[in-house]
Amino acid sequence: MLEEERKYEVPDDFEVPDLSPVAPTGARVESRSPVRLVATYFDTADLRLARSGVSLRHRRGEPEPWTVKLPTDTVGVRHEVSRPGPRRAGVPADLVELVTVFARGADLAPVATIRTSRRRHQVRAADGALLAEVADDRVTVLDEAGRAAGKFREVEVERRGGDADLLEQLDGLLTAAGAESGSFLPKHVRALRFVVPEQVGALGTDPEGEPDLVAPAGLPDDPAAGDVVTEAVRRAVFRLLTHDPLVRLRVPVPGSHRSALQQMRVGCRRLRSDLRTFAPLVVPEWSRPLREELRWLAGVLGAARDVEVLRARLRRTAEADPLGPLDAGAVDRLDAALAARQETALAEVDEALRSPRYVALTDALVLAARxxxxxxxxxxxxAEKLPRLVRRPWRKLTASVGADAAGLDPLGPDDHWHEVRKEAKRARYAVNAVAGVVGKDARKLAEALADVQRLLGEHQDAAVAADTWIELATASGDPGAALVAGRLVERERATVRRVRADFPSAWVRADRGRRTGWLR
Structure with missing residues (x-):
């Protein structure tokens, strides 16, 4: 689940103000008796989780005492996952796996224990639904002997069933009363400030230090070719690894229409493509093994992603013509067959992500980004070195299309169109990687190639889908499914014909001289 909260630093004599003025009409404010919470946080010796904005804790007295919180792109919004189990049994295996890209195989051990006296103030709707909760926490940090090593107080506001406006109004009340909002600093990170270095690692790692995974940060003025390579690597690695937990959880990417599986697969593909484009600039003994491992991972992710695409396409194609509705029961049976394939493919993804091979790859990727x-x-x-490196994928694309747009045979086999699609993707990735240096012409070419790739992708999806509908119907021996499959195939082949008719104009827009002159 997603947790959205705000944190405030408050002095010891702070008093939580009356919250009723901002409660919605008919709502009420309830104050609960204080409770005592004792939580132990786990991390690696060098605090890889804390530095990445991740927390892993066991909090005594709760039905599901083990909790992992993972960062999102939005400050104050985190993925929260809880599991049952006693502390003596150790961290649940699936939570250990969930932090793989952050811990990367390093042992997890207790690094901080805190005791919290919490008083909750809850805003509830007229029907009793919890809209928001304000938690007033007095925190004591404990050393290894259970003695107080430090204390602090903070207030948390967590959004539950209420809207964002309620959170803003509560913020106004609290800040007017003297609460200070600012950086979102988790409790255990504040607690680690009080723990002696020996307890958090021999080197006394800073829990507020930089994460191991280096995020893309943009190019400097007058970049060297190596700066562009480094930025491209960081973009792809960041995309790949930050979507790993969402793939394991099988949850959507917040605020995006793209699936986590798609994002992770794109990260693999882009990095392989960039390493290929920039091969003359990188050490081959380093890049070749990395590309091979990325090919393995992309293959596993691709099998699951392909079924994900097919399931979405089945419903979309079946509903494409409201005047010619298809047998809903037969469509459901085809979907059920795809769902079974999807579960098998996702199980293979899970197995791959649990493997020592993948853990080693994550470590290599973090080092590559650094x-x-x-x-x-x-x-x-x-600006001097890179355009010539993009010429090769561009020339391969133009050769696969032909001398002009008509060179791509409209009656040619689907497989040839698919090969052109792959060349278009490589060329687009290469152009994208250097657009920040080359400037407007490269950006316009990248946009035009995105249209070309979109068309060719639609072609491939339709061609694969048509074959799949026939395959599923044949395997089922179901006359109703066979009839529906036949109609689905007609619609998919109509899409193939439309794409082939639209392709020449899209290609002409991409191959204009003012967009490609810098390549020639």
């Missing part, structure tokens, strides 16, 4: 191994020639100015 410092790609570059050749001396990568020190050359990017």
């Amino acid at each position: 410092a790609p191994r570059l050749r001396p020639r990568a020190a050359a100015p990017a």
Whole structure:
């Protein structure tokens, strides 16, 4: 589930104000008796979780005492996952797996224990539904002997069933009363400030230090070619690894129409493509093994993603013509067969992500994002060095299309169109990688290639779907499913014909001289 909360630092004599003025009409405010919570936080010796904005705790006295909180792109919004189990049994295996990309195989051990006296003030709707909760926490940090090592007080406001406006109004009340909002600093990170270095690692790692996974940060002025390579690697690695927990949880990406599986697979593909495009600038003994491991992972993710696409396409194609409705029962039976395939494919993804091979890959990717191994020639100015590296994927694409847009045979086999699609994707990735250096012409070419790739992707999806509907109906021996499959195939092949008719104009827009002159 998603947890949305705000934190406030307050002095010891702070008094929570009356919340009723901002309660919605008919709502009420209830204050609960104080409760005592004792939580132990787990991390690696060098605090990899804390530095990544992740927390893993066991909190005594709760039905599901084990909880992992994972960051999102929005400050104050985190994924929260809880599990049952006693502390003596150790961290539940699925929660250990959930933090794989952060811990990367390092042992997890207790690093901080806190005792909290919490008083809750709850805003409830007229029907009793919880809208928001204000928690007034007095926190004592305990050392290994259970003695107080430090104390602090904070107030948390957590949004439950209420809207964002209620959160804003509560914020106004609290800040007017003297609460200070600011950076979102989790309790255990504040607690670690009071723990002696020996308890958090021999080197006394800063829990508020930089995470191991280096995020993309943009290019410097007058970048060298190596700066562009480094930024491209960081973008792809960041996309790949940050979506790992969502793939394991099988939850959507917040605020996005793209699935986590899709994002993770794209990260693999883009990094493989970038390493290929920039091969003359990187150490081959470093990049080749990495590309091979990425190919393995992309293959596993791809099998599951392909079924995900097919399931969405089945419903969309079946409902495409309201005047020619299809047998809903037969569509459901085809979908059930796809669902079974999807579960098998996702089980293979789960197995791959649990493997030592994947853990080793995550470690290699984090190191790659931190410092790609570059050749001396990568020190050359990017504007001078990079355009020539993009020429190769561009020329391969133009060769696969032909001398002009008509060179791509409208009656040619689906497989050839699919090969052109792959070349278009590689060319687009390469152009995207250098657009920040080349400028407007490269950005416009990347946009035009995105349209080309979208068309060719639609072609491939329709062609694969048509074959799949026939395969499913044949395997089922179901006459009703066979009839529906036949009608679905007609619609998919109509899409194929439409894409082939639209492709020449899309290609002409991409191949205009003012967009490609910098490549020639």
